[in-house]
Amino acid sequence: MSASSSALSTAGFDFIAGLARSRSGIVLTPDKAYMMETRLSPLIRRAGLGSLDELVLKLRGPRAEKLTQEVVEALTTNESFFFRDGKPFEHLRRFLPTLRAARGPGTRLRVWSAACSSGQEAYSIAMILQELGLQAGPAEILGTDISMEMVERARSGVFTQFEVQRGLPVQLLVKHFRQIEGGRWQIADALRAAAEFRFWNLLDDPRSLGRFDAIFCRNVLIYFDTETKTRVLDRLAGLLLPGGVVYLGGAETVLGLTTRLVPVPGERGAYVVA
Ligand SMILES: C[S@@+](CC[C@H](N)C(=O)[O-])C[C@H]1O[C@@H](n2cnc3c(N)ncnc32)[C@H](O)[C@@H]1O
Missing domain, CATH: 1.10.155.10 (Chemotaxis receptor methyltransferase CheR, N-terminal domain)
Structure with missing residues (x-):
């Protein structure tokens, strides 16, 4: 050492x-x-x-x-950025309106950012929901993390200049953020209100969180051993509502870990119940 x-x-x-x-x-x-x-x-x-x-x-x-x-x-690694890897967010943008139409009006869609870090993933989802006219009311976003410091940062909706430069198109920066002291950026109240953030440990039984239409569990399984990955993935599969999707990070897969989830053909990072 x-x-x-x-x-x-x-x-x-x-x-x-x-x-x-x-x-x-x-x-x-x-x-x-x-x-x-x-x-x-x-x-x-x-x-x-x-x-x-x-x-x-x-x-x-x-x-x-x-x-x-x-x-x-x-000891957690909290690296995150807006619209990370692109593809899952593009899929969500296409998939949610179809799912809503299938469910019928009055249905509330639920999306979980299961290792949300400082909130970039949950707020990227909130921007998409707003764009689709599904924000607040018809849809609900839950962001959770094991780091209370990250949960508090996510709740604040404040990002540094460096953070807003990572993955966020400038039109969305101008539309959804205002500059505050210290060169930092505050996300708009409407987006902040669209996401709830709280402490959650992925090792715990998540059934009390309810079920979800979409679960983003990205760039966190890479830190776990095989057994833990399997346990978490099986539980996520059990939390999906019919027709729901789990999104994993670019370096993550279900292959060799669970048979309860299968890749969506042609959609990188998207998995559905087998
Ligand atoms: C690298 S970040 C990924 C953030 C975001 N999902 C993304 O893809 O940009 C990983 C996050 O997982 C969280 N984490 C690690 N172990 C966890 C656990 N057992 N339960 C919940 N969150 C955990 C860390 O605190 C960290 O914020």
Whole structure:
């Protein structure tokens, strides 16, 4: 492990990696030791501790629940951008009106962004729903994440200049955002009101969330082991309403993991119940 003053012993690494895996499903192999040290050092400073091994001692002690949650959050990768990978959003734009027509008027469509990070995915969906005239009322968007910091950021609807430059066409920036202090951008109230954000751990049984017409579970399964991927995918399949779709990230698949979902022919990243 590294030779920095806060270097982590192998036992310490194993303990923290074990916590991340049991609490969030995230698998950290020994080559991630440097990443672990980098991500945990701000937390170590904030907690007034001297080293990673001191942090481990604290985590092993009593009343460590809050600190444990902070450690797990710090180890999540929250990279996201608007309309990421394009295709799933194009599919959603074509698919929702058809689904609504099949369901009949008065039906409420439900879309879940299941690892929403700072909200770019859920707000991309909200822009599409508004464009389709389905925003607020006929449709509902739920964004969830294991990181409370991300959930709060998503709720605020505030993005940096860098973030709005990633994936968001300039016409949509001008239409849906206003510039605020510090060069940041605030999303329009109507879009902010269209999405609800809350804490949710994908390892938990999601049945209390209700069922959905579309589930975006993208760029999160890549961090899990095979068994966890299978468990999550099977549960997502069980949450889909008839005719519903699950969207996965570009590097993710159901192949070899579950037979409950199958790819939509010709639609990259889209899966339906087998
Ligand atoms: C790389 S981001 C993907 C964001 C968005 N879905 C996208 O594709 O742009 C992965 C997110 O998954 C969240 N995450 C990791 N493990 C999770 C779990 N067990 N339950 C819920 N969210 C989790 C992380 O906090 C992070 O915000």
